[in-house]
Amino acid sequence: MFKKLLVAVFGIGIAFGAAASIADNHADMGGCESCHADGEPSQDMVHELQQCHDCHGELADMGEPHVHHDGMLECTDCHAPHDQEAATDAEAACESCH
Known part of the structure; x- marks a missing residue:
């Protein structure tokens, strides 16, 4: 049931952002500066992930x-900011652990 709930939640988000x-x-x-320092990706993505937390919370x-x-995943483990197709494969992302 939890897996179906996750897929439904991700599906709703995908429908609105497709x-x-x-x-x-x-x-x-x-x-690009809304996520990247000076508009360029950082090597370690620390800045970008901090931007996620600054705007959206922990x-x-x-x-x-x-x-x-919380404490197990980073935003980019589930969300693919530059690749909408990868972001829509929520069920596969969940199945890697569940």
Whole structure:
């Protein structure tokens, strides 16, 4: 049942965001700099992941399914900001652990 709930939650998010990638939506708000320092990706992605937390909060504060993954996953383990097709494969991402 939990797996079906996860897929449903991801599916809802995908349905609303299917027209544009996460990166496109964020770039519309403030350019590449809204996620990347000086508009360029960092080597270790630490800056980008901190940007996720600064804007969206910590996983523990975000509700289902995020709260259960706090301390175990990073945003990019489930979300693929520049690759909408990869981001829509939520069930495969969940099955790697569940």
